Amino acid sequence: MPAARKRFGQHFLKDARVLDSIVDALGPLEGRTVVEIGPGRGALTDRLVERAGRVIAIELDRDLVQHLRTRYADMPHVEIVEADVLTVSLPTLAGGPYVLVGNVPYYITTPIIFHALELPRPEVAVYLVQKEVAERMAAPPGDKTYGALSVNLQAVVDVAMVRKVPPSAFNPPPTVDSAVVRVTPRAVPSVEAEIEEKFRSFVLAAFGLRRKQLIRVVRTVASLDAERAATVLQEAGLPNDVRPETLTPADFARLVRVLTPRPDSPASS
Numbered sequence: 671m672p673a674a675r676k677r678f679g680q681h682f683l684k685d686a687r688v689l690d691s692i693v694d695a696l697g698p699l700e701g702r703t704v705v706e707i708g709p710g711r712g713a714l715t716d717r718l719v720e721r722a723g724r725v726i727a728i729e730l731d732r733d734l735v736q737h738l739r740t741r742y743a744d745m746p747h748v749e750i751v752e753a754d755v756l757t758v759s760l761p762t763l764a765g766g767p768y769v770l771v772g773n774v775p776y777y778i779t780t781p782i783i784f785h786a787l788e789l790p791r792p793e794v795a796v797y798l799v800q801k802e803v804a805e806r807m808a809a810p811p812g813d814k815t816y817g818a819l820s821v822n823l824q825a826v827v828d829v830a831m832v833r834k835v836p837p838s839a840f841n842p843p844p845t846v847d848s849a850v851v852r853v854t855p856r857a858v859p860s861v862e863a864e865i866e867e868k869f870r871s872f873v874l875a876a877f878g879l880r881r882k883q884l885i886r887v888v889r890t891v892a893s894l895d896a897e898r899a900a901t902v903l904q905e906a907g908l909p910n911d912v913r914p915e916t917l918t919p920a921d922f923a924r925l926v927r928v929l930t931p932r933p934d935s936p937a938s939s
C-alpha cells in the first residue's frame with residue numbers, strides 16, 4: 671500500500687460509519703454513473719463499485735492509480751483516470767447524467783467545487799470538506815460565515831450539511847474538523863448562465879467591501895457616480911444603506927442584471 675503523501679492532501683478515511691453516510695447521501699446508485707474525485711486507496715470506491723452501474727475515479731497520485739487499477743482489474747464497470755481533476759471536464763468524462771463524490775484534497779477544495787459546476791451539473795454531489803468550508807458553503811444571509819462562496823454557490827445549487835467528521839476518522843488525521851455536504855442543482859437558479867461569470871466576480875468584489883454600505887459598493891465595483899449608483903439600486907429594488915452580507919443570491923442577481931446592458935439595448939449598440 672503506497673504511503674500517505676502530504677503534498678497531495680492525503681488523509682484516508684477509516685471510519686465505516688462516515689463512509690456509509692457519504693454513500694447514503696448520494697441516494698440510490700443502481701444503474702447510475704458515479705464520478706469520484708481523489709479515490710486514494712479506495713475506501714469509498716469499494717462501496718461505490720458494489721452499487722453503481724459505472725464508476726469513474728480520478729486520481730493524481732501515480733502510485734495510487736496503479737494500486738487502484740490492480741484492485742479493480744476484474745471490474746469492467748470501473749475506470750481509474752490518472753489526472754488532476756481540475757484539468758478534466760467532468761460532464762464530458764461522464765458522457766451523460768452523473769453523480770459526483772469526493773473526500774477532496776483540502777488544498778484545492780474551493781476550485782474543485784466550482785469546477786464541478788460546469789454544465790450539465792451532477793444530479794447530486796457529496797463532498798467531505800473542511801468543516802469551516804462546509805459552514806461557509808451552507809451559510810444563510812446575515813450569518814457570520816456568509817460570504818462570496820455562499821452566494822456564488824447558492825445562486826445555482828442547494829447546499830445541505832450532512833454530518834460533522836472528527837480528525838480521528840482519517841489516517842493520518844488532519845489538524846482540522848471536517849464535514850460532509852450534499853449539493854444539488856437548483857431547479858431555477860437565481861442567476862442565468864449568460865451572466866454567471868459577471869455575477870461571480872461582482873459578488874467577490876462586493877464581499878471585499880463587506881463592511882461598506884451597498885451604494886458605496888456599487889460605486890466602487892461598477893465605477894459609477896453617486897447618482898447613477900442610486901438609480902441602479904432603485905431599479906434593482908435594493909436600499910442604499912444595506913451591507914453585502916445581508917443580500918440573498920437573488921438580490922445580487924437583480925443588481926448584476928441591472929448593471930449588465932442587454933445585447934439589444936441602445937447603451938451597448
Ligand SMILES: C[S@@+](CC[C@H](N)C(=O)[O-])C[C@H]1O[C@@H](n2cnc3c(N)ncnc32)[C@H](O)[C@@H]1O
Binds near residue numbers: 680683730773
Ligand atoms: C483526502 S484524500 C481522500 C482519499 C480517499 N477518497 C479516502 O477517503 O480515503 C484526497 C485524494 O485526492 C487525491 N488528489 C490530490 N490532488 C488531486 C487532484 N488535483 N486531482 C485528483 N486527485 C487528487 C490525493 O492523492 C488523495 O488520494
